[in-house]
Amino acid sequence: MVGYFIDLVLVAIFVIGITAFNGVITNSIGEKLFGRKEKSKFVDMSDRMTANFNRVGGKGIYRKKTY
Template sequence: MITYMIDFIVVAILVIGLTATIGILTNGIGEAIGTKNKKKFVNKSASIQTNWKMVGGNGIYKKKTY
């Protein structure tokens, strides 16, 4: 039973490690070959919201985007 648990833990670590590594690699590749219009939607949203009234306190919780 002990050997089964050791095998299970080793396989779990390998699966989680490989998944994390593949995720990091694919994210890096996606950012490297991305288009020049990465912030197109963020910029459009910011331009639409330029004259909006600020609500929700003093702005200490406002999320900064790019």
């Protein structure tokens, strides 16, 4: 019975993991092939929105690098 639950959990993890990975890969391929000039549309809009915000916290070593 324990073996059944271990198998069930492993299959569930693999199915969820493969589905999530497939979504990320498909999205990145779609952006590269069909994005054209709008590849960084959301990053640019975010930069425009936060242009006048005050910088807070540390030296920025944990800041995410985008494009």
